[in-house]
Amino acid sequence: MKTMRGESGGPVQVIRMSFMFRVQHLLLMVSLFVLAVTGFELMYHENRLSRFLIDLEGGILNRGIIHRAAAVALMAQLVFHVFYMLVSRAGRREFREFLLTAKDFDDFLQAIRFNLGLAGEYPRFGKYGYKEKFQYWGATIGIFLISLTGIVLWAENVSMRFLPKFMLDLTLIIHGYQGLLIFVILLFWHLYIVHLHPSVFPMNRAWLTGRVDAEWLREEHPLEYEKLKGEGVL
């Protein structure tokens, strides 16, 4: 990690999202958006907005093609991401930060206690606190599950050979609700962390610039701040 000193006395900034992560984030964002739109319009096909969107896409057949194209992009990213996180040096470093530990659970409980006024101290987070980790693992597992069910539904002619119809019915309903679940996590949780949280409102710009203010890091992720300071980066 490098430090960036703002010119003309600007705030000191640190890199929080490397270029590789920003690219992955952008692709993920676009593909999830397309998948959500083309997916929910089928799930809620009676809705007038759905009808409008499907017509906009050029019919139900095109909707399927767009959905599958975005799904291929998403699954490719999932595979790439797994390899990147396990094989590359930068990825492995990040992966270690994302690993769930007992501390995360303690942090979560302590945050609640603090917010209720039962504890005097708010937990001190590393690069990723329990909020970010919940987000990351929730989305990753969700995307894995939705990809799996999506493949079964896409290859319906193969699936039909092995699976009875009620299994496909189940697959379909899991696929739909799993999509809703991911959407809800994104809408409520991610939106909160990176947009609505008072420390970043209206938006944490790291997904574009890759950088955050060192001051922000010190307040929200003090352990990471101290670590960077100890490494002499700051």
Next chain:
Amino acid sequence: MKPVRTLWIAGILAAGICLAGQAAAGPAGDRCLECHGDSTIEKMLPGGKAVSLFVDQKDYRASVHGKGECAGCHAGATSPHGKLAPVSCGRCHAAAGKSYSESTHGLDRAKGNRDVPGCADCHGRHDIRKPSDPKARTFRLNIVAVCLACHKDRTIEEKYRLPDQVVMEAYEQSVHGMAMRKSGLLGAAVCPDCHGNHRILPGDQPRSATHRQKIPTLCGKCHSGILETYEQSIHGKGMRGGIAESPVCTDCHGEHTITKITDPASRVFARNIPKTCSSCHEKEAISSRYALPKKRLSTYMDTFHGVALEYGMTTAANCASCHGFHDVLPASDPASSVNKANLPRTCGKCHPNAGVNFAKGNVHVEVAYGKATGVFAVRVFYTVFISVLVLMFVLHVGMDLLGRRRRSPQATEETKK
């Protein structure tokens, strides 16, 4: 030699009779035509309207009665003459006359209504030709125009509250009308094919040719192969069993509006089939009375088949794709295309890999406990899970925001230390 001589004698006799007949008719007809052959001859009606009394000899001679004499119809006509008795076709055409007298037209005419057609209005007067003659008013390709002359007439339609003009006009655009008008097919159904000719009655009268109970047989006159299939179906059996609610041809196909199944306006066009079937099968009364499974439409519309069809993908399976149409049978019937044993084949029409294994489970999945418990459970689980999650998110965010107000100075202070 004997049979040959007999034939000769018979031939000579026949020729003699014919000649004698003509000799008798000839002069008499000629005498009438001395006046009526004049194309300007007319009489004034009390209202001041002139009516031509001209008889075109050429037309008359070419007509089916052309070999007869005027007095054959105009009994007692002398020359000169006053008002003649009305012509009674029924004197010779007794059967037709009787049928006509029982028809709506005939009954109204007997009451003195002159708007309804008598014999001459359809058949013509002096120029009557056999219906098989392409020049006849009653020839297959001409008769529709004859009927529509009145039945497309707005004043008549309104005066007698007849089916809307549009219905009558619809025939012209229908598959039968187009076959007749555009393709000139003699096989195309024209008005009298369904409604009868002399004894036309409204469809709600049991004696009418177009009464519900007679419709399948009526359509089967031409579509006999389909009738045979229909008779084997549950609808056909029900109809023959006297269940009036059992659909007949027109319930699905329409009548005057009937079009090809490839026409998007057709009631049996792929996209319209769910609506057509459910017009009965979604009726609480009907499904209760005949113990039919319920919620067939909604459980179909929720599937990809239903959604795709709704959005115009006509290759997606509609009701008829699986259940059949003219041959529709209940799933309990071993001959039914949706009988458990036949499902692999039926599904296999589109999904070649859908085998015996696939056919396990319901096709119309009603998501409810005890019906599709697995799907129901998953739906409940996710609904609860997502709801609780949202609730917890909101709670957490709210608490976090409240707690933060306490935290800010404290955190800042701490790290500064």
